[in-house]
Amino acid sequence: MQSTRPLTVSASLQGLSGHTRVPGDKSISHRSLMLAALAEGTTQVRGLLEGEDVLRTADAMRALGARITSDEKGWTIEGKGVGQLSEPADVLDMGNSGTAARLLSGILASHPFTSIMTGDASLRSRPMRRVTDPLSGTGAQFLTRDGGRLPMAIKGTGTATPLSYRLPVASAQVKSAILLAGLNAQGRTVVEEPVATRDHTENMLRHFGVTVDVSPLEGGGRRIELTGPTRLSARDVIVPGDPSSAAFPLVAALLIPGSDIVIEGVGLNPLRTGLFTTLLEMGADLTIENERIEGGEKVGDLHARGSHLKGVDVPADRAPSMIDEYPVLAVACAYAEGPSRLRGLEELRVKESDRLAATVALLEANGARVDVEGDDVIVAGRSGTLGGGIVRTHMDHRLAMSAVVLGLAADRAVQIDDTAFIETSFPGFVDLMNALGAGIEA
Numbered sequence: 447m448q449s450t451r452p453l454t455v456s457a458s459l460q461g462l463s464g465h466t467r468v469p470g471d472k473s474i475s476h477r478s479l480m481l482a483a484l485a486e487g488t489t490q491v492r493g494l495l496e497g498e499d500v501l502r503t504a505d506a507m508r509a510l511g512a513r514i515t516s517d518e519k520g521w522t523i524e525g526k527g528v529g530q531l532s533e534p535a536d537v538l539d540m541g542n543s544g545t546a547a548r549l550l551s552g553i554l555a556s557h558p559f560t561s562i563m564t565g566d567a568s569l570r571s572r573p574m575r576r577v578t579d580p581l582s583g584t585g586a587q588f589l590t591r592d593g594g595r596l597p598m599a600i601k602g603t604g605t606a607t608p609l610s611y612r613l614p615v616a617s618a619q620v621k622s623a624i625l626l627a628g629l630n631a632q633g634r635t636v637v638e639e640p641v642a643t644r645d646h647t648e649n650m651l652r653h654f655g656v657t658v659d660v661s662p663l664e665g666g667g668r669r670i671e672l673t674g675p676t677r678l679s680a681r682d683v684i685v686p687g688d689p690s691s692a693a694f695p696l697v698a699a700l701l702i703p704g705s706d707i708v709i710e711g712v713g714l715n716p717l718r719t720g721l722f723t724t725l726l727e728m729g730a731d732l733t734i735e736n737e738r739i740e741g742g743e744k745v746g747d748l749h750a751r752g753s754h755l756k757g758v759d760v761p762a763d764r765a766p767s768m769i770d771e772y773p774v775l776a777v778a779c780a781y782a783e784g785p786s787r788l789r790g791l792e793e794l795r796v797k798e799s800d801r802l803a804a805t806v807a808l809l810e811a812n813g814a815r816v817d818v819e820g821d822d823v824i825v826a827g828r829s830g831t832l833g834g835g836i837v838r839t840h841m842d843h844r845l846a847m848s849a850v851v852l853g854l855a856a857d858r859a860v861q862i863d864d865t866a867f868i869e870t871s872f873p874g875f876v877d878l879m880n881a882l883g884a885g886i887e888a
């Protein structure tokens with residue numbers, strides 16, 4: 447990927463102001479390319495996130511036979527059909543993207559050819575067994591390095607056995623891998639998730655004409671079922687703004703006194719809005735305006751003003767609806783009045799970095815007091831000056847953007863070792879923040 451890009455961020459002298467739009471939703475963008483490649487016909491995608499992670503998925507689907515082009519109007523994908531992808535001539539490099547690697551594993555499991563997948567140093571350290579263990583039940587074979595890490599070889603099957611699987615961890619990536627394998631399996635695929643996770647795969651499969659049955663599980667969670675082999679028909683997709691990206695300008699506006707911003711067209715899928723709920727509980731001056739349906743997804747405009755935040759207790763079962771937002775929420779908690787407890791964050795340990803440890807380090811380096819008790823993070827709340835630290839981002843875009851937000855509200859400048867990985871999910875982040883008046887000198 448890009449060379450290292452260090453950045454020093456000083457306090458924003460004035461509040462943020464103005465209207466903006468964040469790039470397209472990363473989860474929906476990956477899925478739109480994958481499902482369009484599996485569909486029969488031509489799909490147009492508008493608003494696709496053109497970040498490095500999604501571009502890796504586009505390259506992989508091209509290597510598997512789909513024709514994918516883009517122009518100023520959007521992206522066009524000529525699909526191959528379920529079961530009709532072709533053996534790639536070279537290694538599939540999924541870069542920094544866990545979503546790309548995990549979801550594609552499901553697709554490759556039920557195609558009758560052999561492929562090899564790798565990624566960057568961060569992705570090569572992340573656990574793949576969570577998908578290879580269940581997907582082995584289809585009859586596909588996986589050969590991984592170092593107890594389940596990439597690179598891995600996948601020998602798929604054209605006669606996949608359908609899986610019936612209860613997720614041991616709350617993971618939309620694992621759920622999606624199993625459902626995608628089920629598209630070309632012989633019979634009923636069933637996934638049970640004890641806690642509901644983002645349902646973009648289910649929603650988009652329906653959009654492409656697949657029958658997906660979803661029923662509630664006793665005691666919470668959901669059962670998701672589909673019958674293979676099935677066919678997908680090309681359908682155009684409009685990608686909403688990514689709530690996980692909106693989190694950064696949003697929290698910055700809440701923390702910088704005098705701010706008043708509107709982020710337009712943000713996706714409001716209820717399985718993604720845990721951060722907004724939490725910020726409201728903290729007393730944020732945040733309103734969601736113009737709620738509407740765009741391209742089949744609920745979207746709205748986030749209107750945020752500088753706020754006096756107070757500490758919060760976030761329950762563990764909220765984690766799946768805001769899993770990528772904890773680093774920036776922890777930053778907000780460091781500026782809040784009174785302590786916060788963020789519960790049940792074990793999944794943060796297996797993201798692009800060990801995000802639990804790295805978030806604690808980010809805050810401590812800048813004068814905040816933080817404790818970890820089991821999988822809970824306790825942030826003491828503001829008591830003295832903040833900032834002045836050096837932040838190590840470990841190839842993790844969310845840490846880099848969280849450090850920028852911390853720096854914009856800090857008393858002393860924050861040094862960030864590398865902001866290059868922001869390109870994976872939020873191209874143009876610094877420019878967007880500066881257009882709102884952040885005054886970051888790159």
Ligand SMILES: O=C(O)C1=C[C@@H](OP(=O)(O)O)[C@@H](O)[C@H](O)C1
Nearest residue numbers: 473545616617618619620769770
């Ligand atoms: O399915 C998806 O698109 C995603 C699911 C989440 O990961 P897990 O499934 O590991 O929780 C999230 O962290 C990731 O950024 C995107």
Ligand SMILES: C=C(OP(=O)(O)O)C(=O)O
Nearest residue numbers: 542543544545770797844
């Ligand atoms: C965890 C993330 O992504 P992925 O798992 O796709 O690398 C993220 O974007 O915060």
